[in-house]
Amino acid sequence: MNEDTNERRRSIGARRNPETEQAILEAAEAIMAEEGIAGFSIDAVARRARAGKPTIYKWWPGKTALLLDVYHRHKPASVHMDTGTVEGDVFAFLTGVFAHWGDTGAGQVFRFVIAEAQRDAVAAAALVEYSAERRIQSGKVFQRGVERGELRPDVDVGLCADMLAGFIWQRLLTGRIERDPEQLRLVARQMVQGLLAPLRGANGHRTSPSGLTRG
Template sequence: MAAEAVLAEAGYAGFTIEQVARRAGAGKPTIYRWWSGKPALLIEIYARQPLDLSGTDTGSLEGDLVAALGRLLAFWRDTPAGEAFTALLVEAQHDHAALEMLRAFLAERSFPLAELFDRAARRGELATDFDLAAGLDLVSGYVWARLLTRRLEDDSRSLSSAARLIARGCLRR
């Protein structure tokens, strides 16, 4: 995909519809016919990458979080998804339409992480007042901070610590 190549080569600063059209050998109107703008192209790049969180059922919320966080950070580090999502987060800070697209996209894509909490609920691990939205925000805040500060390395000690802290706030007492 031309947009993916432009993002990889030029980064967010050089990612323009003009550059994507040039790379694709098409005119800007052709690009706009299929995508409404940069945010839509960034979402397309991200969505084309397969995030696989299968096999993250370790028997505990904390273990599941460690496994899933490690996979998610590797996904962002090893595929174009990390650069695309970072660019989308930046774009959403300046463009209301991009923010709305991001919110809609996240609403569709939260299932893999929500499944971790669903499994924990089925195991009876979660507090009776557990709030799924708040739990997802805790996980998202942690991984987004790592993404935006380019700390995507496989740091199992840090991941284990974060998972333990997040899980402790969610578990039954």
């Protein structure tokens, strides 16, 4: 057994070795920071982390899956904070995601992931799995609204999460990452309150589609 093999970090079967996993993720982050997408490969990560390629492929089926883990590690906590209202939660989500994409290389990484998913079945599967997990997490924003009585009880929270994801993905892919708080508040308000004109109650006061009276 040669020196290179001795120095390699070892897998402990299907269960991930935390030290090896950390080394792989740190190596992947460093390569992204230093060389960008063009220099990123499983070979490069394996060399830098001193980990075997079979170990990496056992835990991540391809570089897209690994990139998604690197991407998600640095997503700010403010993206999924509970502000007490659905509209506030959506605004916080939009603000956090667009800041993350605009201030770091995360936007470039996610655009690459989406592009790879269009031509590679393994990448597409990784994106589908990642999106399903995020759909559940984003759906909690709307589920809390249902539980608080802000939203109708028959609201499909998964569909709401899809609409939110669709908006931010479209903005990312067309180079229109929004940073203006007023515009983001408008998006959150329109997404949550809808497009219907206010109704007129029996007393002549306007009411929102949710039934809340407005002056």
